[in-house]
Amino acid sequence: MTDDGSARARLDAATADLDPPLAVLDLDALDANAADLERRAGGRPIRVASKSVRSRPVLRRVLARPGFSGVLAYTLAEALWLAGGDDPVSDDVVVGYPTADRTALRALTGAPALAARVTLMVDSPDHLDLVDAVAAPGARPVVRICLDLDASLRAAGGRVHVGVRRSPVHTPEQAAGLARAVTGRPGFRLVGLMAYEAQVAGVQSAPPGRPLRGLAVRGMQALSVRELAGRRAAAAAAVRAVADLEFVNGGGTGSLETTAADPSVTELAAGSGLYSPTLFDGYRAFRGRPAVLFALPVTRRPAPGTVTVAGGGWIASGPAGADRLPTPVHPAGLRMVGTEGAGEVQTPLRGAAADGLRVGDRVWFRHAKAGEVAEHVPVLHTLAGDRLTGAFPTYRGEGRSFG
Structure with missing residues (x-):
């Protein structure tokens, strides 16, 4: 998905009746x-x-x-x-x-x-x-x-x-x-x-x-x-x-x-x-299509050029580093604050796009690793074309946790 405005609009419109945090499976x-x-x-x-x-x-x-x-x-x-x-x-x-x-x-x-x-x-x-x-x-x-x-x-x-x-x-x-x-x-x-x-x-x-x-x-x-x-x-x-x-x-x-x-x-x-998470963006032999994205709601506007979303600490396993953090992708131009990163209960984001966001708007992220995103949500809302078709339960949604 490239952010020419249409990708974000497609996701926002399809999930307009849902409250984040939520995850979508394309x-x-x-x-x-x-x-x-x-x-x-x-x-x-x-x-x-x-x-x-x-x-x-x-x-x-x-x-x-x-x-x-x-x-x-x-x-x-x-x-x-x-x-x-x-x-x-x-x-x-x-x-x-x-x-x-x-x-x-x-x-x-x-x-x-x-x-x-x-x-x-x-x-x-x-x-x-x-x-x-x-x-x-x-x-x-x-x-x-x-x-x-x-x-x-x-x-x-x-x-x-x-x-x-x-x-x-x-x-x-x-x-x-x-x-x-x-x-x-x-x-x-x-x-x-x-x-x-x-x-x-x-x-x-x-x-x-x-x-x-x-x-x-x-x-x-x-x-x-x-x-x-x-x-x-x-x-x-x-x-x-x-x-x-x-x-x-x-x-x-x-x-x-x-x-x-x-x-x-x-x-x-x-x-x-x-699912093609962000850790698979850096391969020469192939390029997948991001199939899973998750949305978090804007809950604060603490300063010009900055918004805060609820939650966000969906950090991937492996050696600690920036490549294990979720990546804000829609709207384009947002980045995490280095001194705070992805927080357990809130995550501040900076960038030119922040001033166009209001409380209640959503920011879409991609996860660094594939299946781990399913540990944070009970369902993956299924998207076909421009509309939601249902929801697939995750292991968590079925009451299962295997470590």
Whole structure:
């Protein structure tokens, strides 16, 4: 959306009968982003990363598309909810992170239908021990297991680490050893391998106003893609020599093309690109359409050139910095005050557009990360064309919170 006045007018008119704070989901933009992810995936199925969506109706809408299949959940409790009931969101849910939730493990191992639909992530025999401590192998259904292969780039004998600190399993030999540990224990079935290259998928390759950093990042990413392609293929082959794998998962919104080019990968993962938050503005390979925006009301005019909106402290996770703050986009020309930032109960904004705002007007923002905006609102009001068509409940709106 560009602010030529029409974008703001469209949003204000469509939501005129609603009181902010509120969030809008532009269905046209969502569908366009989903189509672009499918194009970039080059025919590989995309597993939807639910942490970047956090709304069951949105997940259902995306999974109805031919290019998407399965869910990558972020907690076991969430996975059980998505896979449970008579009308599950998906009957193929992989938990993207290891779990230590004993209550959820009891629910998984106490329901054969759930155990058949949900796959746990492990990177250590300790995770298997925890499952066994909750329910002994002979007293539970077989538990599906996926191995988490560390996809970070390591150099200088391991002294340089680029990427996130996830799994201790980095080499093909370590992956094969863990595979043997899984298959050698009763009550488990090894079905998958995952390697998420965060340093490629989740780091801007063209950060705005920082051309030298962009050049360095692109060099790092090219090196990482080459290194990981060989290591992931070797790890997949080593694990396949131990067990028949159903899938090898990789990638993220920022790395679909390069991950899809790896023949060892059978499926991709993506979610953030569906909403296209501001952290994904700084990529060279693609440009999404902002699909989710939220509005806050003007409640004060403390000085010329300044207004204050209610709330606003919708700060994204990750390293603290300006890029984690929400961005005011409509009307154009507003910025946060450096000494206050995004406040818990109020946020001052400065700029030429402030003098045209009155108490009760609204300011539209984009969030820095995708699904986290859903933690602040009970529904996403759905917009098609110039009118609201309804509302999709968020996890919060359904009374669910998964951390």
